[in-house]
Amino acid sequence: xxSVTQMxxxxxxxxxxxxxxxxxxxxxxxxxxxxxVQYPGEGLQLLLKATxxxxxxxxxGFEATYRKETTSFHLEKGSxxxxxxxxxxxxxxxxxxxxxxxxxxxxxxxxxx
Amino acid sequence: xxxxxxxxxxxxxxxxxxVTLSCSPISGHRSVSWYQQTPGQGLQFLFEYFSETQRNxxxxxxxxxxxxxxxxxxxxxxxxxxxxDSALYLCASSELAGGPYxxxxxxxxxxxxx
Numbered sequence: 001x002x003s004v005t006q007m008x009x010x011x012x013x014x015x016x017x018x019x020x021x022x023x024x025x026x027x028x029x030x031x032x033x034x035x036x037v038q039y040p041g042e043g044l045q046l047l048l049k050a051t052x053x054x055x056x057x058x059x060x061g062f063e064a065t066y067r068k069e070t071t072s073f074h075l076e077k078g079s080x081x082x083x084x085x086x087x088x089x090x091x092x093x094x095x096x097x098x099x100x101x102x103x104x105x106x107x108x109x110x111x112x113x
Numbered sequence: 114x115x116x117x118x119x120x121x122x123x124x125x126x127x128x129x130x131x132v133t134l135s136c137s138p139i140s141g142h143r144s145v146s147w148y149q150q151t152p153g154q155g156l157q158f159l160f161e162y163f164s165e166t167q168r169n170x171x172x173x174x175x176x177x178x179x180x181x182x183x184x185x186x187x188x189x190x191x192x193x194x195x196x197x198d199s200a201l202y203l204c205a206s207s208e209l210a211g212g213p214y215x216x217x218x219x220x221x222x223x224x225x226x227x
Contacts, residue, residue, distance in 0.1 A: 044203065
């Protein structure tokens with residue numbers, strides 16, 4: 001079945017560092033891809049999405065590009081802030097027929113001032 | 114618009130009991146999905162409802178069930194609770210079904226089974 005693999009965490013960076021969180025997927029067909037963020041004690045918030053190959057999703061300085069050839073959707077940010085500390089989840093959704101999201105295991109990110 | 118609300122936020126139950134969790138979607142949203150989040154298994158899809166009909170179901174035992182009302186509010190029920198059912202249960206709503214449409218998540222209900 002479909003699956004998502006994220007880089008192992010936790011990840012600890014200093015403020016203003018460059019961030020990359022790797023995400024690769026296995027899917028039949030052409031899924032839509034998402035990054036969600038979960039702050040402590042809260043539910044998930046959609047950070048960005050891409051629905052077809054070569055699409056770039058972006059939001060709040062975060063970016064990810066849908067790479068069909070490498071089945072990847074890596075999350076990047078040029079300069080992280082303490083407020084970016086959270087757990088980040090990569091997810092995919094089948095193209096048709098379901099709202100079912102398949103999530104990666106999550107990557108805990110801590111930014112130190 | 115108000116976001117997705119889930120009640121209760123925290124719940125403690127004893128093994129063997131049953132529990133009902135409630136989810137109110139964003140106004141105008143007709144699709145509601147449920148997910149279970151545990152440290153060991155991560156986030157797993159439970160089921161999706163649209164117009165009071167279950168459209169999809171994840172790989173969970175029959176002890177997990179749900180329903181949706183005509184106002185799109187949804188409930189999920191877990192019978193004969195087991196220790197392994199301790200988890201954060203998240204509800205998500207979207208305008209339509211048949212995906213993928215953007216899903217908006219509630220804060221979750223933290224269930225502890227003792």
